[in-house]
Amino acid sequence: MNTHNDNDLLTRLKQSDEEAFETIFNTYYASLCLFGSQFLGDDAKAEEITQDLFVNLWSKRDSLHIDRSLRSYLFHAVKNQCLNWIQHTKVREKHAENVKERFNREWNESDYFLEVGLSEKIAASIESLPEKRREIFKLSREQGLKYQEIADQLGLSVKTVETHMGLALKQLREQLRDYKDYFIGLVIFRNI
Structure with a gap:
């Protein structure tokens, strides 16, 4: 053309x-x-x-x-x-x-299988909390409720909710101390 x-x-x-x-x-x-x-x-x-x-x-x-x-x-x-x-x-x-x-x-298969055992250990640790403490913990971490909202829902004072959460976190920290390195960034251990 x-x-x-x-x-x-x-x-x-x-x-x-x-x-x-x-x-x-x-x-x-x-x-x-x-x-x-x-x-x-x-x-x-x-x-x-x-x-x-x-x-x-x-x-x-x-x-x-x-x-x-x-x-x-x-x-x-x-x-x-x-x-x-x-x-x-x-x-x-x-x-x-x-x-x-x-x-x-860098691959190590145990790094990937640890997660399964770890999630079971976390669930078992949460279930081992006393009933009221477990309920407060789950409302906070699983449903994302604020302490005031939990207190209103359960008819408790905010101070009681704070105390139960502090004790729940302390107990979980103790039960899961061997796994602490794996908790960076996990929501349930924000305050540990």
Whole structure:
């Protein structure tokens, strides 16, 4: 296609002429896919990049500024997108390699199975609290009620609720002291 026709097609494209867009697409699509495939060695990805280019060409037609031939612009755009994709793939592969290496180096199955035993131990420790203390603890930690709300609900003073919570936390702290390193960030041990 000659430059004169390209300029005419670009002018018409900017005016939302669908026929001009279709002509550009039919003229360059196959060549751009082949060009991208030579960069990537992946026909499907090259086609995806070319399709994205045409979608952007249409959606940004109003603000399109091309200071070279349309042909040159399209081939440069595909080349740049292919290079970006290659770079992104390298970064992603490097990250996956780093994660795999760290996992292989640091992985210890007991770290993952401890959680099951620990949650059972926490549940058993909570159940071992005296009835009223257990009820107050659960209202606070499981339902998120404030001390005043618990006091109102149970007909107790706020001071009594505070005392029961303090004693519950102390008892849990003692029963679970062997696991304290694993409680960082856990809600039930905010105040331990």
